[in-house]
Amino acid sequence: MLKKTDLWSEEDKRQAHLDSRIEQTQSAFFGFEKVAADEKVYKVRRHFDRVARRYDLMNTLLSFGIHYQWKRLSIRILNLKPGDHVLDVCGGTGDLSMMAGRYVQKTGLVVDYDINREMMLVGKDKINGTAFRDFIRFVQGDAEKVSFPDNSFDAALVGFGIRNVTRIEQGFEEMRRVLKPGGQLMCLEFSKPANRLFRRLYDIYSFYFMPLLGRLVVGTGQPYACLTETIRMFPLPEELAAILKRIGFTNVTYRSLTNGIAVIHHGTKA
Ligand SMILES: C[S@@+](CC[C@H](N)C(=O)[O-])C[C@H]1O[C@@H](n2cnc3c(N)ncnc32)[C@H](O)[C@@H]1O
Numbered sequence: 001m002l003k004k005t006d007l008w009s010e011e012d013k014r015q016a017h018l019d020s021r022i023e024q025t026q027s028a029f030f031g032f033e034k035v036a037a038d039e040k041v042y043k044v045r046r047h048f049d050r051v052a053r054r055y056d057l058m059n060t061l062l063s064f065g066i067h068y069q070w071k072r073l074s075i076r077i078l079n080l081k082p083g084d085h086v087l088d089v090c091g092g093t094g095d096l097s098m099m100a101g102r103y104v105q106k107t108g109l110v111v112d113y114d115i116n117r118e119m120m121l122v123g124k125d126k127i128n129g130t131a132f133r134d135f136i137r138f139v140q141g142d143a144e145k146v147s148f149p150d151n152s153f154d155a156a157l158v159g160f161g162i163r164n165v166t167r168i169e170q171g172f173e174e175m176r177r178v179l180k181p182g183g184q185l186m187c188l189e190f191s192k193p194a195n196r197l198f199r200r201l202y203d204i205y206s207f208y209f210m211p212l213l214g215r216l217v218v219g220t221g222q223p224y225a226c227l228t229e230t231i232r233m234f235p236l237p238e239e240l241a242a243i244l245k246r247i248g249f250t251n252v253t254y255r256s257l258t259n260g261i262a263v264i265h266h267g268t269k270a
Contacts, residue, residue, distance in 0.1 A: 007232040008192045008199065014235050018243075019169040028166050031229030040166045041142065045116055047164075047223050048092070052118035054218045055093055061217065062210060062224075068095070070257050071159060074188040074264045075099040077255075083107040084154040089143045089175060090114055090161020094123030094136065096188075100157070101132045110136045111153075113146065114161075146174040153178050157186040163230045172247050179269040185249055187240070187265040190231040194260040202261065206231075237263045 080103035091112030211221030249267030
């Protein structure tokens with residue numbers, strides 16, 4: 001099993017996630033499983049169908065609640081103002097949408113854009129009976145083909161979602177397309193802990209404890225084994241920054257959180 005922990009250093013595995021490689025091989029990775037490129041999106045949808053109702057609870061248990069701090073910080077970095085229009089790609093159960101909503105207020109708009117209806121239904125339940133109902137909208141769609149016109153949003157963000165998108169560069173290109181010039185991109189994603197010992201403990205926690213907790217709370221450990229795997233396949237912070245620059249974002253910076261377990265990337269559409 002510990003061989004799996006070496007995967008952090010396998011650049012080739014991470015490259016397999018890039019659009020050009022997916023086009024060449026017509027295959028993608030769902031965790032460590034190689035699947036037909038066009039099949040991945042269905043697998044991801046089924047995956048989130050299974051976890052949707054317990055998604056928020058599992059996040060809180062698995063991260064000891066820290067995910068809320070990461071999310072709050074990632075929204076604060078955007079300096080949103082009342083009236084701003086925000087696209088929350090892979091918005092799921094809507095945590096980031098609601099946090100963005102506190103800044104843009106009712107003169108603004110937040111769109112939670114997600115491929116999975118079950119996840120968004122949980123989010124809808126959360127905002128029912130709150131002021132967010134008036135200006136947070138849920139739109140079902142694929143991050144690779146965002147169903148909004150060019151130059152529509154002041155900010156586009158994605159939290160713990162881009163890993164699941166088959167063609168991640170296409171996803172970021174779409175976010176860039178729908179941003180207004182000067183609009184901001186934010187990506188919050190899991191990454192590789194910096195400290196070796198901490199990483200070792202994190203690996204053991206991820207490969208053993210997370211699937212176990214999944215079995216106890218959701219009735220299956222598979223989605224959490226898969227989560228652990230996808231994190232290790234995702235570009236490292238420097239690699240992701242290079243991808244964002246290549247796509248055309250400027251002022252690209254990133255900030256590591258909790259020894260690098262999560263990273264916030266930020267960029268601007270020129
Ligand atoms: C791990 S959840 C993150 C949800 C939320 N952003 C958060 O931080 O709690 C990932 C979300 O990405 C969505 N997703 C996966 N692939 C997608 C795609 N191609 N297009 C849009 N949403 C997608 C899933 O349905 C799921 O809701």
